[in-house]
Amino acid sequence: MATGIFRATSQQWASRTLRVGAAPKLRTALTGQTLKRSTLSATAQWQQAVRPVLCASFHSSPFRLAPETAANPLKEPPKITAESITVGGKTYKTDSFTNVTPTVLEKTTRQLHLIPTHPIAIIKDLIYSAFPDFKHYETFSPVVTTKENFDDLCFSDDHPGRAVTDTYYVNEKIMLRTHTSAHQLKVMTEADKVLVTADVYRRDEIDASHYPVFHQMEGAQLFDAKTAVDDIRKSIAADTSAVSGSIHTTDTTVITPENPKQDCHDEAAMLATADHLKYSLNMMVRKLFSHEKDLQVRWIDAQFPFTSPSWEMEILYQGKWLEVLGCGVIRQDILINAGKSDKIGWAFGLGLERLALVLFGIPDIRLFWSQDERFLRQFEPSKIQKFKQFSKYPPCIKDISFWSNDDFHENNFCEIVRDIAGDIVEDVQLIDEFTHPKTKKRSVCYRINYRSMDRNVTNAEINELQEKLREEVVQRMKVELR
Ligand code: PHE
Secondary structure: OOOOOOOOOOOOOOOHHHOOOOOOOOOOOOOOOOOOOOOOOHHHHHHHHOOOOOEEOOOOOOOOOOOOOOOOHHHOOOEEOOOEEEEOOEEEEOOOOOOOOHHHHHHOOOOHHHOOOOHHHHHHHHHHHHOOOOEEEOOOOOEEEHHHHOHHHOOOOOOHHHOOOOOOEEEOOEEEOOOHHHHHHHHHHHOOEEEEEEEEEOOOOOEOOEOOEEEEEEEEEEEEOOOHHHHHHHHHHHOOOOOOOEEEEEEOOOOEOOEOOOOOOOHHHHHHHHHHHHHHHHHHHHHHOOOOOEEEEEEEEEEEOOEEEEEEEEEEEOOEEEEEEEEEEEOHHHHHHOOOOOEEEEEEEEEHHHHHHHHHOOOOHHHHHOOOHHHHOOOOOOOOOOOOOOOOOOOEEEEEEEEOOOOOOHHHHHHHHHHHHHHHEEEEEEEEEEEOOOOOOEEEEEEEEEOOOOOOOOHHHHHHHHHHHHHHHHHHHOOEEO
């Protein structure tokens, strides 16, 4: 068994280069959230990991789930055993690098950016409208190779982003993407104007202000290197996109040896590409922040292994400079590998939560993952509206233990719970299981979290439901209660 692979503490990625769009460190307390920072030892984490993932939510509302297509492998619950991990319909062997946990793998099935009424998707769509003829990609599996996430993007072998403390590895060569740039090379082989939206994963604590999963959008545009200067001048002149309000941009960045032009680039073409990049992104934020009268934007120098020169964009929001994206002129080696050696291009990567927190006034990063209708029902496609805080009604928790049998399937069990308790069930978790050494019978214990969305539930009424459940599971599944 792979122990010793978990480091005691998870360090932040040492450099700034890969933190764009990461969860801002808010310190807002939120009632009713159940995610806790893991205090388990490495071995205990692994023991927990070898247990099948089961944390079902039973809400029939269409608001709760990403659009379900029968054949979407990303919707299949991930499975973890000591030897292998199945995620996105594919099975991978584990090894001494493996550090993905059930909780994080479960997130791969959520795909918040595909739920039209979710703030993340609303912002995604607004950004799409700022880049009208770009090709969209939004269903890439989060499981990528280290080659795609790092090597193809010119990351050095000792880049801190590669550390097992910072990155979720399925095994030595397979990982959960840490940024949407992992798909840059592939999409640039297919089109010259691309937008990739996806969930990205970085090892971090889990509490009100930290979250190991967030969403990014990657954009890239390529121009013919020979005609770039002219093409870009014409394209900016022809831009008729209506933007309301004014935008004040501060850009004191200059090309220096620390943030250099690539030797292979013609200076005029590179400068035109950089202008087009900044112009396009200024227009995009102007659109998003159309309610702000005088939007203040500033550009600062940055460093990424896959762009040079590189910058970050910051927006002045309620008196604070907020970092929203990283970008730059794409390294020519990457274009050559994409079969586009005669092109020059820009790329950006922006954090969608970062923008959503600000635009919707959402006080806590974990709310994005809420299954509560009072969260999800607040939003409408294409509309930015301020979040209204709500408090949760208290839960009522009941456990049920029984000897399972060969025909037992937890989905069937879940179906019975849903039948009996409907929306009053918030979640069901397998909290204990063991096999009797002599009889070889398997015992399971499920914890059911009953909680109404709109009223306090009484212990008496839940006891009644629980009693009904106990009767039904015996009758329908022929299991033996303990
Ligand atoms: N991938 C970078 C990050 O996650 C952002 C980025 C994308 C920077 C594209 C430059 C170009 O921080």
